[in-house]
Amino acid sequence: MKAATAPAVAAFHVTKKFPGVIANEDVTFDVRVGEVHALLGENGAGKTTLSNILTGLYRPDEGWMEVAGIAVDFQSPRDAIAAGIGMVHQHFRLIPTFSVAENIALGTGHDPVGGRFDLKKIEERVAEISESFDLPVDPRAKIWQLSVGEQQRVEIIKVLYRDARVLIFDEPTAVLSPLESERLGVTLQTMARSGRSIVFISHKLGEVASIADRVTVLRHGRSVETTSENDVSALASLMVGRDVESVTRSAHAIVESSSRVGSVVLEIEELHAVGDRGLKALDGVSLTVRSGEIVGVAGVAGNGQRELVEILAGLRRKGSGSIRVDGESLENGSTRHPIRLGVSYVPQDRMGTGLAPDLTIAENMALKNFRRPPFARPPFIRQSVIDAQGRDLMEQFDVRAPSETTPTRRLSGGNVQKVLLAREMSGDPRVLVIASPSQGLDVGAVATVHQLLIDAAESGVGVLLVSEDLDEVLALSNRIAVMYEGRILDTFDRADADAQRIGLLMGGQLDVSA
Amino acid sequence: MSINDNLFVIIMASAIFYGTPLVFASLGELLAERSGVLNLGVEGMMLLGAVAAAWVSTNVGGPAIVVLPLAIVAAMIAAGLGASIHAFLTITLRVNQIISGLALTIFAGAAGLSSYLAGIWQLGQTPVKQQFGKIDVFGLTDVPVVGPILFHQTLLTYLSWVLVIAASFYLFRTRAGLHLRAVGESPQTADSVGISVSRYRYFHVIFGGSFAGIAGACFSLMIVPTWVDGMTAGQGWIALALVIFGFWRPDLTLLGAYLFGALSSLGLTLQARGIHISTALLTALPYVMTIVVLVVVSNTASRRQLGAPAALGKPYEREER
Numbered sequence: 001m002k003a004a005t006a007p008a009v010a011a012f013h014v015t016k017k018f019p020g021v022i023a024n025e026d027v028t029f030d031v032r033v034g035e036v037h038a039l040l041g042e043n044g045a046g047k048t049t050l051s052n053i054l055t056g057l058y059r060p061d062e063g064w065m066e067v068a069g070i071a072v073d074f075q076s077p078r079d080a081i082a083a084g085i086g087m088v089h090q091h092f093r094l095i096p097t098f099s100v101a102e103n104i105a106l107g108t109g110h111d112p113v114g115g116r117f118d119l120k121k122i123e124e125r126v127a128e129i130s131e132s133f134d135l136p137v138d139p140r141a142k143i144w145q146l147s148v149g150e151q152q153r154v155e156i157i158k159v160l161y162r163d164a165r166v167l168i169f170d171e172p173t174a175v176l177s178p179l180e181s182e183r184l185g186v187t188l189q190t191m192a193r194s195g196r197s198i199v200f201i202s203h204k205l206g207e208v209a210s211i212a213d214r215v216t217v218l219r220h221g222r223s224v225e226t227t228s229e230n231d232v233s234a235l236a237s238l239m240v241g242r243d244v245e246s247v248t249r250s251a252h253a254i255v256e257s258s259s260r261v262g263s264v265v266l267e268i269e270e271l272h273a274v275g276d277r278g279l280k281a282l283d284g285v286s287l288t289v290r291s292g293e294i295v296g297v298a299g300v301a302g303n304g305q306r307e308l309v310e311i312l313a314g315l316r317r318k319g320s321g322s323i324r325v326d327g328e329s330l331e332n333g334s335t336r337h338p339i340r341l342g343v344s345y346v347p348q349d350r351m352g353t354g355l356a357p358d359l360t361i362a363e364n365m366a367l368k369n370f371r372r373p374p375f376a377r378p379p380f381i382r383q384s385v386i387d388a389q390g391r392d393l394m395e396q397f398d399v400r401a402p403s404e405t406t407p408t409r410r411l412s413g414g415n416v417q418k419v420l421l422a423r424e425m426s427g428d429p430r431v432l433v434i435a436s437p438s439q440g441l442d443v444g445a446v447a448t449v450h451q452l453l454i455d456a457a458e459s460g461v462g463v464l465l466v467s468e469d470l471d472e473v474l475a476l477s478n479r480i481a482v483m484y485e486g487r488i489l490d491t492f493d494r495a496d497a498d499a500q501r502i503g504l505l506m507g508g509q510l511d512v513s514a
Numbered sequence: 515m516s517i518n519d520n521l522f523v524i525i526m527a528s529a530i531f532y533g534t535p536l537v538f539a540s541l542g543e544l545l546a547e548r549s550g551v552l553n554l555g556v557e558g559m560m561l562l563g564a565v566a567a568a569w570v571s572t573n574v575g576g577p578a579i580v581v582l583p584l585a586i587v588a589a590m591i592a593a594g595l596g597a598s599i600h601a602f603l604t605i606t607l608r609v610n611q612i613i614s615g616l617a618l619t620i621f622a623g624a625a626g627l628s629s630y631l632a633g634i635w636q637l638g639q640t641p642v643k644q645q646f647g648k649i650d651v652f653g654l655t656d657v658p659v660v661g662p663i664l665f666h667q668t669l670l671t672y673l674s675w676v677l678v679i680a681a682s683f684y685l686f687r688t689r690a691g692l693h694l695r696a697v698g699e700s701p702q703t704a705d706s707v708g709i710s711v712s713r714y715r716y717f718h719v720i721f722g723g724s725f726a727g728i729a730g731a732c733f734s735l736m737i738v739p740t741w742v743d744g745m746t747a748g749q750g751w752i753a754l755a756l757v758i759f760g761f762w763r764p765d766l767t768l769l770g771a772y773l774f775g776a777l778s779s780l781g782l783t784l785q786a787r788g789i790h791i792s793t794a795l796l797t798a799l800p801y802v803m804t805i806v807v808l809v810v811v812s813n814t815a816s817r818r819q820l821g822a823p824a825a826l827g828k829p830y831e832r833e834e835r
Contacts, residue, residue: 057706057832078708093703095696097821106696107707109689117689158707
């Protein structure tokens with residue numbers, strides 16, 4: 001019966017090109033009324049571009065769209081909103097200094113000239129929506145006071161407030177804890193059952209299989225297939241176009257066998273620190289990392305992980321407590337001090353903090369060494385030596401780019417991460433601190449990066465892996481520490497790690513009877 | 515001697531008198547900055563306004579009640595045209611805002627377009643024909659202390675008060691004001707909910723710029739009152755500092771303007787009283803204060819804490835990747 005009615009929204013043969021990239025090519029897909037339709041694809045497969053076209057942010061170069069069977073041509077997001085299409089962005093489009101209600105009211109309605117707008121009425125309507133869809137949030141709270149999960153609820157209410165019939169979710173679970181993700185899945189299905197249509201963009205196979213009614217797979221910008229398949233491995237091969245099982249399984253096998261754990265290389269004791277807003281961010285963190293092991297720090301973003309890694313990298317001042325690297329004390333001061341002690345750092349914000357996007361691959365790889373011979377004959381640098389090292393490292397770390405003189409800003413996420421790892425591993429480090437190593441990478445690149453981390457540990461480096469992706473932490477770590485509100489709640493050996501218990505701890509649930 | 519000849523009263527009254535152009539200029543800049551566009555062309559736009567107002571006052575016949583409003587409108591249009599150059603360069607062409615603003619001040623300012631126009635119009639040889647004089651509001655001038663301070667000012671001062679109140683209401687109590695602040699905080703967010711970023715930016719840069727024109731008219735029709743080349747003497751830069759000093763809020767900016775007005779007038783007032791302090795030192799005071807304010811707030815972290823619009827100075831491009 002549903003097949004008889006026109007799809008809620010459909011795109012036909014859509015092509016979108018950017019300078020040097022074809023982001024979408026001949027993409028066709030449709031969403032029925034009342035279904036959860038997943039867009040599955042690796043990063044760079046064109047999922048975000050497609051959703052930006054659906055919401056009027058980009059205009060397609062070729063192809064057309066229909067809403068409820070009628071052709072539409074969106075000039076701007078305003079048109080898409082008017083047509084009942086709303087988007088919950090991966091990077092929230094919220095203004096931190098505004099209240100929940102103010103954010104939701106943005107861009108809606110008109111008041112008479114010179115009139116004041118009625119925030120009370122908006123707050124009431126927000127409370128109503130929040131209740132009927134089980135999305136609890138305080139309409140008067142300021143956005144910066146809210147947790148990531150709550151902010152996402154604001155985004156969802158924002159779209160519902162505009163009476164959207166089609167809701168597009170761009171990687172909604174990327175920022176959520178396992179518990180919150182599960183809850184979101186239920187919300188999505190509730191909304192679909194209430195007659196709305198949900199587009200669910202993800203590269204997480206498990207979620208797609210369990211939440212979606214139908215799946216459209218995107219690969220290299222093209223729509224490969226639309227299916228109601230919910231077998232994870234079948235979806236996986238559709239997504240990458242090859243069999244991935246073997247890659248990931250071999251990675252697991254290696255980590256099992258790698259237990260050449262040596263002496264303590266990083267020792268953190270009772271570390272306290274304040275965050276950007278002057279509030280307590282670290283509240284007595286103690287942690288040790290031995291040579292040859294990977295210690296994973298699991299936790300939902302914003303529980304002090306960023307502050308912890310920034311202190312280790314010398315980017316932030318610590319309060320009380322001590323940090324020792326190979327027995328030597330790490331003091332506040334410069335970023336060069338940790339480097340001298342042998343701390344390597346791969347930040348989460350790879351392009352912003354990790355690399356200089358306009359410099360070449362080779363130059364970025366030499367950023368930590370360019371002062372010293374053979375890379376420099378002070379005060380001059382030796383470009384030829386820098387480039388030669390770049391070529392070597394590119395080969396060693398499998399960086400795929402036209403040449404070593406390509407600016408890093410042109411690289412894909414996976415290659416960016418490999419350039420960073422190449423630089424950080426090449427200086428013979430004692431400790432490698434790495435934050436969210438696979439965030440935003442596609443399946444193939446994730447496997448490579450994970451392999452590089454395992455190689456690093458096997459070569460005797462102590463790896464501190466901080467990640468919001470619990471599966472990643474579980475797959476790679478010898479020991480797992482769970483961080484919540486600036487403290488390590490518990491530490492598990494790999495053998496005793498229980499994903500469910502860790503998931504609960506990430507949500508701050510201390511008292512769980514096993 | 516009446517209490518109204520008291521040094522405090524005289525300084526307060528002249529603080530408001532000399533602070534009035536600063537109120538207009540900084541209020542206009544505040545509107546532009548709230549939309550995310552920094553306009554360093556204030557000084558240049560003020561001089562355009564000053565010369566346009568002087569021309570109208572000198573050459574247009576008729577009663578003051580017609581000529582003076584006309585002069586103000588002319589000043590607003592002249593400065594608004596200057597601002598629209600900046601708007602086009604920074605919003606449509608996404609030129610660096612600092613460079614574009616500096617270019618505007620150099621192009622329009624002292625020894626630039628404003629001097630050229632004054633030259634061909636032969637302004638500045640005599641005082642302007644019509645000027646804004648102090649008025650006695652409700653006959654309250656002689657009330658002790660507050661009389662001379664609040665009720666014996668020119669119409670321009672009272673206009674500035676109206677505008678400050680209107681701007682506060684607009685910014686914090688209307689939907690358009692909410693949208694304006696959203697555009698300045700996060701144009702991506704504003705765009706994604708269907709607010710036209712460039713329309714809001716164009717409007718507030720140009721409208722805000724026209725306020726700088728009124729500020730210029732304050733000099734040529736009220737303070738001096740004739741045309742003098744470069745007569746704003748760097749007050750446009752002080753106005754820029756005042757926006758920061760006032761945490762991007764109209765009411766606090768007004769207070770800041772009067773503080774600087776007091777510093778500006780201190781030299782004259784003290785001299786008139788026969789108190790001799792180095793005039794060079796006193797004249798330098800507001801500029802020294804400006805430097806101090808700018809140094810204090812120059813780092814990004816403290817700017818954020820003060821409440822600067824997060825997207826200030828950044829061009830917005832939708833299809834960016």
